[in-house]
Amino acid sequence: MTPDRSDSREASRLSANRQDETLFPVVPEQNFHVRRMTLIALLVAAVVLPCVYVAAMAFSDLREREADATDLTLRTVRVAEEHALKVFDMNEALDARVVDLVQGLDDDGIRASQSEIHDKLGTMGGGYPQVSAVSIFGEDGALLATSRFYPAPTVSIAQRDDFTGIRDGKMLEHVSKDMVGQVAGEKVFNTGVARRGVDGAFAGVVSVALRPSYFSDFYQELLGGTDTPMTMSLTRADGAVLAHYPSAPGQPTTIAAHTPLTDALARGSRAGVVRTRSVFDNDNLIVAYRRVGAYPAYVLCGYRTSAIWAGWYRHLSVLILSMFTPSIVLWCVIWLSLRRLGAEEEAWERWQAEASMRRSIESAYRQSRKMEALGNLVGSVAHDFNNLLMIVSANVQIARRRGAPGLDRELSAIERALKSGQSLTRQLLGVARKQPLRNETLAVERWLPACRELLRASLGAKVSLVIDIGTDVWPMRVDVAELELALINIAVNARDAMPNGGRFTVRAANITFRHEEGFPLTGEFVQLSLEDTGVGMPPEVLARAFEPLFTTKPKGMGTGLGLPQVFAFCERSGGLAAIDSAIGAGTSVRLYLPRAAALPEVERPAEPHVEDTGAPHGLRILLVEDNDEVAAGTEALLQMMGHQVTCVFNADTALRLFDDAHAKQARTGEPLPFDLVISDIHMPGTMNGIDLAEAVQGFETRLPVILVTGYAEELDRARHVDVRVLSKPFDIALLDKLLQDLQHELAQASTHPAE
Incomplete structure (x- = not known):
């Protein structure tokens, strides 16, 4: 059975589609943006998450170290406080025994029994390593007896703060500041109580001198040696330092005033933890303090924050090294993936451009073959049509020369039809690229204003005309008649697109195209832009705007040769025509015509023709x-x-x-x-x-x-x-x-x- 013609066309179309798919296989669109954003998000996460983790761990470790240091100082100061309390309680008991020993004796009586009292004082205080001496002072501050020397040297403490303080009933002075003993020359501090006479009046002072070194040695043993970040101190309530470890020559004898520690001691706080700056080594400390029983003395245990930070830095270094070493490897992998993605995107774009170019070349080749076949067909028809027009024109001229009375109107109608036929033939040959071009150099700034009336006649009364010529527009090499015909064709289309009126703008400017810009043309061109404010074209019509014999106008209103003539003229002139349009946005047609190498010739007045008197014979x-x-x-x-x-x-x-x-x-x-x-x-x-x-x-x-x-x-x-x-x-x-x-x-x- 013979296949239907429509079936044959459909089979041909499917075959062509399969051929296109073979030459240019369909590849799914690569969403490089999503992949790039994913990799960047992973990179950000790979950077931020380890940093957040390290920061959280570092903060937690620092707080934990500070808490451990605080806990250690609290435990240590509690032990030191218990030790100091035992020593002070023993001193109080020793003072009480000495007071009982001399009860009822006045100063003279004590001096009289100095030998016996010296032996007893030595027996009572000699068994304690912290006790340097046990002494008895009179009402006037004179030394009456001591466990250290016999007979007692002539010494007076009448002007000492601890003596006057005990005499005046000051509780603080029951524990003296550090001093160098006047007799033995040893550094001590004293704990004393008042002696009372029979009538209860002040009769003197009983004093036990304690060695600060005893406490320093104990603190050294308690803290575990010299290599320790901790310090220990024994101070009075007013901040006077009685003993300190680690000790150094020339160390301060009192802690700084108006610090969190001295403020707490001044308030009478019994225990607590503060942060302060050490006066001994100018370092920040976490200080735990406890009051020694009811005595005006405090035990302090400090932990150097520099040691905390040093340990924290060491741990942080290990943490950063262990965390960021694999992270850096991951960063490098993601970074390399991003670079590879960039290379893939660039290769994809090149492939897309190449495929698009190949499709464009293939499409242009098919269009060229179609135009060539159409041109041959149109050219043959136009050639035969030209011969017919030649026959009619010749015979009209013969009829006019022989004289045809009464037929002038009919001959004129035939001549008008001949001119229309000649114009149609010219269009057909132009679309078929077989119309001869008579190129000449044209000065745009002189020629375009002269076309104003021609364009106004083509646009009609409802459309306003605007001509905008740029500065120093180059001359161009074109066929003036073909260019005018192109402008008329575009103007007529613009008029039909603006039935209710509008604006038609003609602009001229210079433009240069370079090879790297990817434009089909390279070199210097004059750009003629013809823009209207009409209804515009939908995409499917715009795609076929330059196609010969394609028209959307009603029957009898258009031949489909206007825009194809424009395109063919620009292409044969060595340029290009392009069109942009959208529904409701008007249409813009741009003609790119080559720049002329030489300037246009200046028109010269025609020389007068001298008629030859002799009548020439026929040829x-x-x-x-x-x-x-x-x-x-x-x-x-x-x-x-x-x-x-x-x-x-x-x-x-x-x-x-x-x-x-x-x-x-x-x-x-x-x-x-x-x-x-x-x-x-x-x-x-x-x-x-x-x-x-x-x-x-x-x-x-x-x-x-x-x-x-x-x-x-x-x-x-x-x-x-x-x-x-x-x-x-x-x-x-x-x-x-x-x-x-x-x-x-x-x-x-x-x-x-x-x-």
Whole structure:
């Protein structure tokens, strides 16, 4: 069964799609942004989380170390307080025994019994390592007896703070400050009580001198040696230092005033923990303190915060090393992944660009093949149409020259139809890229304002026109007639897109394209932007805007050749046309036309033509035309102009005539029978019109040749031959003028022959 034609078209379309998929396989879109954001998030997490963990662990470790140090000082100060309390209690008991020993004796009685009392004092205090001496002082502060010396030396403590304080009932002075004993020269501090007489009055002081070194040695043993971050002190309630470990020469004898520690002692606080600065080594301390029973003395245990920080730094270093070593490895892996992702994205973009370019090239190739086929078809139709127009035009001219009374109106209508047909043929040949271009250098700043009236006529009364020419716009090399036709086509489309009126703007500016910018063109161009404020085009219409014979206008309103002519003209001129549009946003058409290498020529006034008084005779013309009716009409017109015409139907026959004429000229010396050759270019046979012109110019006697064509590629070749060229359909008046010029040239040549 024979397949349906629509089925064949569908099969062809599916086959083409499969071919495109084979050449350009569909690859899913790579979401590089999501992958990059994921890797960056992982990198941030890999940086932030270890840092947060290390910070939390470091903070926790620091607080734990401070808590351990505080707990250690509290335990240590409790032991030291118990020790000091035993010593002070023993001293109080010793003082009480001494008071009982001398009870009822006055100063003289004590002096009288000094020997016995000395022995008893030595027995009572000699068994305690902390006791340096036990002494008895009189009411006036004089030394009455001591366990250390016999007889007692003459010493008075009447001016000592502890003596006067005990005498005046001051509790603080029951424990004295550190001092150097006047008799033994040993550093001590004293704990004393008052002696009372029979009547209860103050009778003197009993004092036990204690060695501070005893307490320092105990504190050293308690803290575990010299290599310790802790300190121990025994102080009075007023801050006077009684004993301190570690001790050093020249150490302060009192702690600094107005510190958290001295403020706590001044308030009478019995125990607590404060942070303060040490006066011994100028270091920050965590200090735990406890009052020694009811005595005006405190035991202090301090822990150096520098030791805490040093241990914390060591632990933090280990923590950072153990945590960030694998983290750094992870960072490097993520960073390398990001770099690899960047390289993949760049490669993907290059691949996409290459695939897009290849698709564009393939699409352009298919479009070019389609345009080539369409051009051949349109060119053949336009060529035949040109011949028909030539026949009609020639016969109209014949009718006018012979006189046709009463038919002037009808002939004028035919001539108007001829002009419309010529315009349509020009458009067809332009779209098919077969319309000959007559390029010339054009000054935009002079030409564009001159087109204002032409554009206004095309736009209509409802549309306003704005012309904006940039500064120093370059001249361009174009066919002015084709450019004007392009502007008219765009203006007409803009008018139809703005039925209720609007604005049409024409802008001219210079633009340069470089190879690295990826634009299809490179070099210097003049950009003509033509913008309207119309309804715009949907994407599906915009994609086919430059397609020949495509139109969205109602039947009879458009041919589909306007924008294709614009595109073909720009491309053949060495430039490009581009279009942008959107629904409701208007349309912008941009023409990129090449910059002219030279400046435009300045128009000069035409020289006055001197008419030749002698009437030239008619020319002997060899007409070469393969179309019988075109040949008959042209021959009749030429004969009516007074010329002699010989007509042949191809170039091969014409060349044989010339060969015969030259052979005869060589035998008889007769001149050639022709003054001029008029030939079509496209003809059947082995030779075309250009081949014939080249052969005629190769003879010894060179004849002028006029070639007639409607194809741009033939016109380009004909320009390299020294001939006159007329593009179909040509005006008969133009041919008449050309022949008259040739007649005058031949007449002048016969009058003034070359020497």
